[in-house]
Amino acid sequence: MKERKGASDEPIRMPITIEEGIDFSIIELMFFAYRDFTSDPDEILADYGFGRAHHRVVHFVNRLPGLTVAELLEVLQITKQSLARVLKQLIDTGHIVQVQGLRDRRQRELYPTAKGRNFLLMLARPQSRRIHAALEGESAAGRLSIERFLKGMVNPELRAQIDHLPGNMSGKDDGKQ
Amino acid sequence: MKERKGASDEPIRMPITIEEGIDFSIIELMFFAYRDFTSDPDEILADYGFGRAHHRVVHFVNRLPGLTVAELLEVLQITKQSLARVLKQLIDTGHIVQVQGLRDRRQRELYPTAKGRNFLLMLARPQSRRIHAALEGESAAGRLSIERFLKGMVNPELRAQIDHLPGNMSGKDDGKQ
DNA sequence: GAATTTATGTCAGCAGTGTTGACATAAATT
DNA sequence: AATTTATGTCAACACTGCTGACATAAATTC
Numbered sequence: 091m092k093e094r095k096g097a098s099d100e101p102i103r104m105p106i107t108i109e110e111g112i113d114f115s116i117i118e119l120m121f122f123a124y125r126d127f128t129s130d131p132d133e134i135l136a137d138y139g140f141g142r143a144h145h146r147v148v149h150f151v152n153r154l155p156g157l158t159v160a161e162l163l164e165v166l167q168i169t170k171q172s173l174a175r176v177l178k179q180l181i182d183t184g185h186i187v188q189v190q191g192l193r194d195r196r197q198r199e200l201y202p203t204a205k206g207r208n209f210l211l212m213l214a215r216p217q218s219r220r221i222h223a224a225l226e227g228e229s230a231a232g233r234l235s236i237e238r239f240l241k242g243m244v245n246p247e248l249r250a251q252i253d254h255l256p257g258n259m260s261g262k263d264d265g266k267q
Numbered sequence: 268m269k270e271r272k273g274a275s276d277e278p279i280r281m282p283i284t285i286e287e288g289i290d291f292s293i294i295e296l297m298f299f300a301y302r303d304f305t306s307d308p309d310e311i312l313a314d315y316g317f318g319r320a321h322h323r324v325v326h327f328v329n330r331l332p333g334l335t336v337a338e339l340l341e342v343l344q345i346t347k348q349s350l351a352r353v354l355k356q357l358i359d360t361g362h363i364v365q366v367q368g369l370r371d372r373r374q375r376e377l378y379p380t381a382k383g384r385n386f387l388l389m390l391a392r393p394q395s396r397r398i399h400a401a402l403e404g405e406s407a408a409g410r411l412s413i414e415r416f417l418k419g420m421v422n423p424e425l426r427a428q429i430d431h432l433p434g435n436m437s438g439k440d441d442g443k444q
Numbered sequence: 445g446a447a448t449t450t451a452t453g454t455c456a457g458c459a460g461t462g463t464t465g466a467c468a469t470a471a472a473t474t
Numbered sequence: 475a476a477t478t479t480a481t482g483t484c485a486a487c488a489c490t491g492c493t494g495a496c497a498t499a500a501a502t503t504c
Contacts, residue, residue: 101364101378106329107434110388112395114330115435116414121323122429123420124301125344141460146298152283153291159481167302172462174482187278196471196480201278211287218289224419232412235405237293239413242401243300252299257284258292318489336452349491351453373451373500 130216138209143168143176145213148202151186152210153255156199158191165251185209307393315386320345320353322390325379328363329387330432333376335368342428362386 106114131145150165151157157165163173177200180186185206191197202210225233241249252258283291308322327342328334334342340350354377357363362383368374379387402410418426429435 098381099361099364100380101332101366101376102329102381102384103332103378105332105433106379106384106387110392112388112391113398114326114391115432116398116417117391117394118326118330118432119414119417119421119429120301120304121326122425123417124297126422126425127297127420129422143461149291149295149298152279153295155278155280155282160479168461169463170481171464171483175461178482184276187276189278191480194472194480196469198481199278201280202283203277204275204279207279207283210283211289214289214291214294215287217294220420221290221293224416226419228412228416232409232416235409235412236416237296238409239401239405240293240296240300242403243304243397244296245303245306248299248303252296255292255295256282320490337450345490346492347452348454348493352490355453368451371451371501373498375452 127217127220130220131213134213134216140179141176143172144180145210147173147176147180148185148206148210148213151200152202152207155201156189158197158199160197162200180206304394304397307397308390311390311393317356318353320349321357322387324350324353324357325362325383325387325390328377329379329384332378333366335374335376337374339377357383 108114128142132142135141135145146166147162150162154161154165159170159173159177162177163170166173177186181188183205184203187201187203188198189201191199225236228236241252244252285291305319309319312318312322323343324339327339331338331342336347336350336354339354340347343350354363358365360382361380364378364380365375366378368376402413405413418429421429
């Protein structure tokens with residue numbers, strides 16, 4: 091009763107690599123890339139007493155001005171309560187304003203103020219610098235591959251949503267020549 | 268006193284697009300891609316009472332068996348206490364074992380058990396499927412562009428760390444022909 | 445050999461962001 | 475008039491990050 095212990099709690103000393111054809115490299119690259127990608131705005135946000143959730147709200151309100159609360163929940167895929175906290179803070183601090191809907195007066199259309207627009211630019215600038223650096227030297231074809239990949243990682247049902255965001259050169263997912 | 272209100276809390280109705288050359292498209296693609304990329308394992312983890320942090324620990328212990336607690340903290344860039352909670356649970360549930368270091372008996376080398384290895388495979392399988400789908404139809408050059416991009420998003424100081432992970436075809440970051 | 449440093453573990457408390465369920469109001473729809 | 479819809483709010487909880495403090499054992503230094 092030394093080797094045979096019944097339970098298989100023996101340490102495995104071999105690294106896992108391409109077991110079953112799994113892309114561990116890309117899995118961890120996604121982790122590292124996203125972590126560092128969000129680290130720049132996170133630092134700025136912390137100075138303002140905000141978090142990553144505030145960035146997302148400011149981002150989409152600037153991208154889709156006039157969207158309603160329900161639409162924002164749909165894009166972010168979070169619950170009403172999760173949004174309520176951060177949205178309230180952004181309204182109280184004058185980054186976002188609510189405008190009663192014209193057709194439907196129950197709706198609250200969300201718009202950025204000048205302050206909210208500038209805030210998003212401050213947050214997005216370091217991310218954009220990082221992206222430019224990562225794309226430096228890439229050919230047009232390479233850039234297309236990268237965008238196609240990122241879009242391919244998104245759940246198919248939601249890709250249409252992405253195509254409807256402004257300035258997206260959309261519909262280019264089916265680059266099957 | 269209608270247009271001039273002093274405070275600039277007027278709603279801005281224009282979407283932000285390529286303002287100052289900022290890549291809002293890629294910024295939001297990163298958000299959507301990462302969110303959906305993590306959603307598959309998150310669901311599985313929830314069934315086991317675990318969270319995303321457990322996945323990360325199981326991942327790197329399988330990738331770098333025998334790494335010490337300090338090394339794991341270095342890779343994950345979190346604090347001891349953040350790790351302690353999840354690591355304890357993974358040890359208690361028999362996914363990971365600690366082995367006292369040979370050279371330095373203060374060190375705890377971390378190894379996956381068979382259970383821990385199988386658990387990682389279960390978590391990684393749907394992610395790998397998603398990655399394969401997103402890479403489908405990509406040329407070898409396109410795949411290189413994608414990996415180069417993800418690596419380029421990581422803070423330069425940490426890229427060396429990535430190269431030392433197993434099965435990485437590393438050092439290929441400087442593809443300057 | 446004694447003092448210090450290092451690797452790890454643990455306790456207590458806090459913050460940010462996600463969750464659920466319940467309930468309230470006003471406006472639109474039936 | 476009754477119901478549904480869009481929004482807001484309250485309470486409570488989970489996960490994962492953080493800080494600061496303190497304890498132990500082993501290695502290192504003086």
